[in-house]
Amino acid sequence: MIATNPPIPRIGFIGAGNLATSLIGGLIQAGWSPDSLCAADPSDATRQRLTEQFGLLVSPENGDIVHQADVVVLAVKPQIMQPVARAVAEAIRPTQTVVSVAAGIEGPALTRWLTTNLGTPGVIRAMPNTPALLGAGATGLVAINSVSELGRQTTESIFRAVGSVEWLAQEADLNAVIAVAGSAPAYFFAFIEALTRGGAALGLPEQTAERLAIQTALGAARMAAETDVPVQTLRERVTSPGGTTAEALKAFRAGGLDALVQHAMQAAVDRAEAMADEFGATD
Numbered sequence: 001m002i003a004t005n006p007p008i009p010r011i012g013f014i015g016a017g018n019l020a021t022s023l024i025g026g027l028i029q030a031g032w033s034p035d036s037l038c039a040a041d042p043s044d045a046t047r048q049r050l051t052e053q054f055g056l057l058v059s060p061e062n063g064d065i066v067h068q069a070d071v072v073v074l075a076v077k078p079q080i081m082q083p084v085a086r087a088v089a090e091a092i093r094p095t096q097t098v099v100s101v102a103a104g105i106e107g108p109a110l111t112r113w114l115t116t117n118l119g120t121p122g123v124i125r126a127m128p129n130t131p132a133l134l135g136a137g138a139t140g141l142v143a144i145n146s147v148s149e150l151g152r153q154t155t156e157s158i159f160r161a162v163g164s165v166e167w168l169a170q171e172a173d174l175n176a177v178i179a180v181a182g183s184a185p186a187y188f189f190a191f192i193e194a195l196t197r198g199g200a201a202l203g204l205p206e207q208t209a210e211r212l213a214i215q216t217a218l219g220a221a222r223m224a225a226e227t228d229v230p231v232q233t234l235r236e237r238v239t240s241p242g243g244t245t246a247e248a249l250k251a252f253r254a255g256g257l258d259a260l261v262q263h264a265m266q267a268a269v270d271r272a273e274a275m276a277d278e279f280g281a282t283d
Contacts, residue, residue, distance in 0.1 A: 008036045009154045012069030014062050014088060016041035016050055019101060020075040022133045024054055026161035029135075040065040066091040071099060071154045072121075078102040078279045085113035094119035097151025099158070101126050103178055104275025107144030107171050122147035124155050127177045128162070130185050137163030140177030142170065175272045179265035187264070192217055 013020040016039045038057040047058040066072055066088050076084050081102045098121050110123050123144040131137045139159040159165050192213045199209025224231050239245045
């Protein structure tokens with residue numbers, strides 16, 4: 001008997017903005033054929049760009065893409081997720097998997113909007129972050145209902161093509177992912193800005209201070225990511241007792257750094273919960 005390879009699943013993107021474009025580019029770079037990818041977007045310019053850049057099938061009609069895909073990625077803003085989900089539900093089959101990347105739109109609302117008299121598709125929520133644009137993202141995934149193995153594996157492949165992936169045991173953990181990873185690039189950008197201003201206040205040219213801060217942040221992140229040494233140990237190694245680094249860290253502790261960071265993260269979680277009420281409560 002001749003062995004045959006299983007068919008390659010097809011992935012359809014509803015909305016083709018920066019994130020969807022990055023996911024498509026990452027998949028192609030990871031070896032996926034453009035023939036296995038397709039996208040819908042209302043913008044003529046966006047569709048033309050996708051065709052020229054990747055050579056994949058595009059359409060202005062969401063239903064055209066949903067009909068052809070095994071996994072459908074809803075890459076639209078939370079404010080328009082409900083009408084988009086309700087519209088594509090008419091074309092969705094229960095055997096498909098639908099992935100939402102919208103912050104604050106909870107699973108019960110998604111499944112309600114996607115359910116028709118034919119049934120409910122598998123639903124996965126994904127929370128990527130903006131470094132995915134460079135292939136260095138971090139994404140939390142959670143299955144909202146029963147999702148096929150094909151749907152799980154394909155969804156993981158989508159986001160692993162642009163960075164690391166963590167599966168979560170429960171949807172409640174996704175808001176914590178927003179605070180730890182989804183919103184967190186902005187925290188680091190803000191810290192780089194603060195270092196730049198601090199360097200300028202100490203007499204460095206602002207552009208010089210910014211370059212030094214960016215390169216230091218990059219180097220520190222690489223050390224944390226590319227060695228097996230715990231982050232705490234890395235910090236201790238550059239903190240000589242009585243030295244300059246020790247004094248700087250002492251000042252951070254005196255200023256309540258840990259409490260401030262936790263307060264900011266809780267604010268992100270609170271906003272995610274408020275968005276769920278704002279965008280997902282009504283039918």
